[in-house]
Amino acid sequence: MDRPAFLLSALGLHVASDFTERLRPFGLEPIKFALLAHLKSDEGSTQQSLADALGVHRNAMVGLVDELEEQELVQRRPHPSDRRAKALYLTEPAHELVERGYRVADEQDADLLSVLEESERPQLISLLRRVAEARGVNPQAHLCMTQNSGPVKQPPTNRADEDSK
Amino acid sequence: MDRPAFLLSALGLHVASDFTERLRPFGLEPIKFALLAHLKSDEGSTQQSLADALGVHRNAMVGLVDELEEQELVQRRPHPSDRRAKALYLTEPAHELVERGYRVADEQDADLLSVLEESERPQLISLLRRVAEARGVNPQAHLCMTQNSGPVKQPPTNRADEDSK
DNA sequence: AAAACATTGTCACTTGACATGACAATCCAG
DNA sequence: CTGGATTGTCATGTCAAGTGACAATGTTTT
Numbered sequence: 001m002d003r004p005a006f007l008l009s010a011l012g013l014h015v016a017s018d019f020t021e022r023l024r025p026f027g028l029e030p031i032k033f034a035l036l037a038h039l040k041s042d043e044g045s046t047q048q049s050l051a052d053a054l055g056v057h058r059n060a061m062v063g064l065v066d067e068l069e070e071q072e073l074v075q076r077r078p079h080p081s082d083r084r085a086k087a088l089y090l091t092e093p094a095h096e097l098v099e100r101g102y103r104v105a106d107e108q109d110a111d112l113l114s115v116l117e118e119s120e121r122p123q124l125i126s127l128l129r130r131v132a133e134a135r136g137v138n139p140q141a142h143l144c145m146t147q148n149s150g151p152v153k154q155p156p157t158n159r160a161d162e163d164s165k
Numbered sequence: 166m167d168r169p170a171f172l173l174s175a176l177g178l179h180v181a182s183d184f185t186e187r188l189r190p191f192g193l194e195p196i197k198f199a200l201l202a203h204l205k206s207d208e209g210s211t212q213q214s215l216a217d218a219l220g221v222h223r224n225a226m227v228g229l230v231d232e233l234e235e236q237e238l239v240q241r242r243p244h245p246s247d248r249r250a251k252a253l254y255l256t257e258p259a260h261e262l263v264e265r266g267y268r269v270a271d272e273q274d275a276d277l278l279s280v281l282e283e284s285e286r287p288q289l290i291s292l293l294r295r296v297a298e299a300r301g302v303n304p305q306a307h308l309c310m311t312q313n314s315g316p317v318k319q320p321p322t323n324r325a326d327e328d329s330k
Numbered sequence: 331a332a333a334a335c336a337t338t339g340t341c342a343c344t345t346g347a348c349a350t351g352a353c354a355a356t357c358c359a360g
Numbered sequence: 361c362t363g364g365a366t367t368g369t370c371a372t373g374t375c376a377a378g379t380g381a382c383a384a385t386g387t388t389t390t
Binding site: 002003004005006007008009010011012013014015016018019105108109112113114115116120121123124125127128129130131132133134135137138 | 167273
C-alpha cells in the first residue's frame with residue numbers, strides 16, 4: 001500500500017495519538033496545551049478570540065477554561081474594556097508547563113525523523129509543508145483531535161482543471 | 166511552524182476528512198469501504214476475522230454488517246465449517262463499488278501530489294513509508310477515523326537508546 | 331436617548347459514538 | 361462428556377460534541 005493519502009492519514013493518527021500520550025504525564029491534553037501556548041504569546045485575550053484561534057466552539061471553551069482554572073494554570077480576570085468578556089492569563093506554573101510542552105514536541109519530532117538521514121529531514125518537512133499549503137490545511141486544527149471542522153474546503157485541484165472531469 | 170509532527174497530524178486529519186467527503190456521494194463511509202475491500206480479497210471470512218483485520222471490536226462489526234446488508238452490499242451466509250460463525254460475501258454491486266472506491270482513492274492521491282514535481286512524488290512516498298515503518302504504524306488503522314486503539318506502542322526510538330534518557 | 335440588534339460567557343439538553351458486560355449457541359481440549 | 365473458549369448478538373452505561381436558550385453587555389440605528 002503505497003498510497004500517500006493512506007500513509008498520511010495513518011501517520012497523522014499515530015502522531016496525534018503519540019503526542020497525546022507524551023503529554024499525559026504532565027496532566028495536559030493537546031488542546032489544552034494549544035490553548036496555553038496561544039495564551040502565552042497573547043495574554044489577556046478573551047475566551048472568544050481564543051476559541052476562534054483554536055477552532056473550537058465558544059461553548060466548549062467554557063469547560064476547557066474551567067478545568068485549566070481548577071488546575072491553577074489560567075485565571076479569568078475582568079476584561080479592561082469589555083465587561084461581558086473575561087481576560088485570560090497564565091499562572092507562573094503554566095508558563096513553565098508550556099515550555100515543557102514545546103520540549104515534548106521537539107522530542108517527538110526528533111524521534112519521528114530519527115530514521116531518516118540528516119539530509120532527508122528538511123526534504124520531508126519541505127514536501128509536507130508544500131502539500132499542506134496547497135491543500136489549504138489549517139496549521140493547528142490537528143490539536144483538536146476530536147471532530148473535524150466540517151467538510152474539507154476543496155482547493156482548485158491545482159492542476160489546470162483536470163482533463164476530462 | 167515547521168514541526169513535522171504538526172504537519173503530519175494536520176495533513177492526516179485533512180486527508181482522512183477529505184476521503185470521507187469523497188466517499189460520501191457513494192453512500193459509503195471509509196470504514197465500510199475498508200470492510201468491503203477486505204472482503205473482496207478474502208470472501209467468505211467471518212465477522213470476527215474481519216474485525217481483527219480492521220482493528221474494530223467484534224461488537225461494532227454487528228452494526229456495520231447490519232447496515233451493509235441493508236444496503237444489499239454484503240450477505241451473511243452460514244459458515245460451512247463453523248455453525249457459530251457467519252461467512253460474509255459481497256454482492257455484485259458491492260464489487261463495483263469497491264472498484265469505484267479505489268478510483269476515488271487514486272484521484273485523492275493524484276490531487277494531493279499535484280503540487281509536487283514528478284520526481285518528488287516517489288521521494289515523499291518513500292520518506293513517509295520509512296517513517297511509518299519505523300514507528301510501527303498500522304497501515305490501515307486510519308480508516309477507523311473514530312477513536313484510536315489505545316496508546317501508541319512505542320518502537321525502541323530507533324537510535325541506540327538515546328543519550329541521557 | 332431609545333430601540334433594535336449583535337456579542338460574550340454560561341448552562342441545560344439532546345444526540346450519537348464507543349466501550350462494557352452479559353447471553354445463547356457452538357466449538358474444542360482433556 | 362464436561363469445562364472452558366469463541367462467535368455473533370444485544371442491552372447498557374458513559375462520555376464527548378453539538379444545539380439552543382439565556383442574561384449581561386456592547387454597538388448601531390433611528
